[in-house]
Amino acid sequence: MVTTDEKGPLTAKKKSVIIRSCDGDEFLVSESAAVLSTSLKKILEEKEDRLIHLSDIDNKTLAMVIAYLSTHADDGLSDDLKRSFDQEFVSGKEFDVLKYLVLATDTLQVTCLCYTVAKKMADIMKNKLVEWVRREFDIQNDYTPEAEAEIRRLDAWAWDDRQLEDD
């Protein structure tokens, strides 16, 4: 499957590259959008190949990142519009989706998007229980009950308030 980016059919003049996700989907992306990713830029500088295979980014996540890159590569959009696109981009997304996104932006070195997603994740996390965080990040609790009680005691002020969410 070859998908053009959101800016419609590419003109012949515009250089483009094909990016393949780990599950085999291929995306046709303008070079001006691709180079907004520091990693892709380096790859393109190093080899002539117009096909880049990303072994650890799935098609859903890659599609999102490419939509972001294409929007930001569009010279016709004002900075304000791009900013509101960024906010819209992360709003309403599930934590799980954001997690894949943040990992993808890290791999692809898309710093701005990485920070936007990190902010959104932090906003979601701030009202959550520790147990929720462990579940979402697939982390085992490696404290003994005694050590856990000691940490709670030392920072008692942080545990005193309002209902925290577990979902």
Add this chain to the structure above:
Amino acid sequence: MNHKTKKFSKVADGKTTETSLQIVASIDDLLMQILKRVPIKPLIRFKLVSKHWNYLISSPKFYRLRNPNPNPAAGLFFECSTVNPRYKYVPFSLNKSTNILPFIEEPSNIRILESCNGLLLCYSFDVAVDNDGRYFVYNPTVNKLLKLPKLYEGDGILERVLGMSLAFDPSKSPHYKVVCVRGLIPCFRPFKRQFEVYSSETGGSWRKCGEPFVSKVNFQDGGVYWNGAIHWISHRGKYSLYFNPEDDEMPQVMPKLPISNDSSSTSGYYFGESCGHLHYVEILMPLPLFRFNVYEMRRDYSEWFVKYQIDDSPVVETPFGTSQDDFDVIESYWYYDLSVVSITTLVRGEKDENSFLVLLFPGKGIIRYNFVHMTCETIYEFENDEDRFALKNAFQYIESFF
């Protein structure tokens, strides 16, 4: 898709293979990018997620990431002459609430001696507190109070406490040291002094640091931590000393301040640190002309240089004015033993235009004065007669979660 969740969890498992080491390091960086955006209270709770998260959140690297601009003070704790409240918090920015911080109630009669990069050194006058440990280190951000161990009192070797100072830089280490200056017996000239140091890293008791030394510095004026050492200055810059608690070397003397020796020309001074800069500010007479010099010490201790110089800017420009009429009330200031204006702190921004001086006009209010724009902004106005002359010493509030 499961392999990706694994990337985050790999960190927590602590099972790092050689090939994944790089990934793990990069995942730590990514995690810190997320965590640095979490507000302080949930952040502290997340120490409980796992030992690794606790390690990350407590690391100096994370502290530097979260506070790229070194220790920006957010406000001041003013000591009040009233009993309740004992301290008033005044933020530098008006749109912040003035009552955001908890403040210790137990033990009562706590007095702040010093503020250092987010920690406050306190002393309790409470008679119920045993004589052993009257000194405390308090973190107002996390409302954590730690009692310091009893000072050495054996054999009549060491005499009373002359000064007590904190050495804390969370961008370098989550641990702090407390330096105590004691006078030695016998008490005849030349008076001998001795440093004792407490380290939060090793805990335990105080230990003697370095050899006894002679100095005319008045340690009661308070020490200032900067550049890894504690600095004292007294008698209008005539005597000075600095001491690095990390090494056991003898304390050194700072270069002389380039100020005039005519004591009648100055009406006050301020000695303090902000964002990695050590300052000495003098207010010049005669008032009501607003004149002061800000000196800064070079990092290599080669000299004090003039950082800002404010000349003949009339105080009339301040929101409170200080026209001749106002000087009629100066007599009442004298009655209260207060100066017309005092410098409570100097805050350095990343750029000069973000640096400002906080000035207290007793009976009127508190303003921040911008050096570059030469503008004043009222950050606090006295509401009633009770607190009109109540505010005294001020201590910087800096957010820190150690």
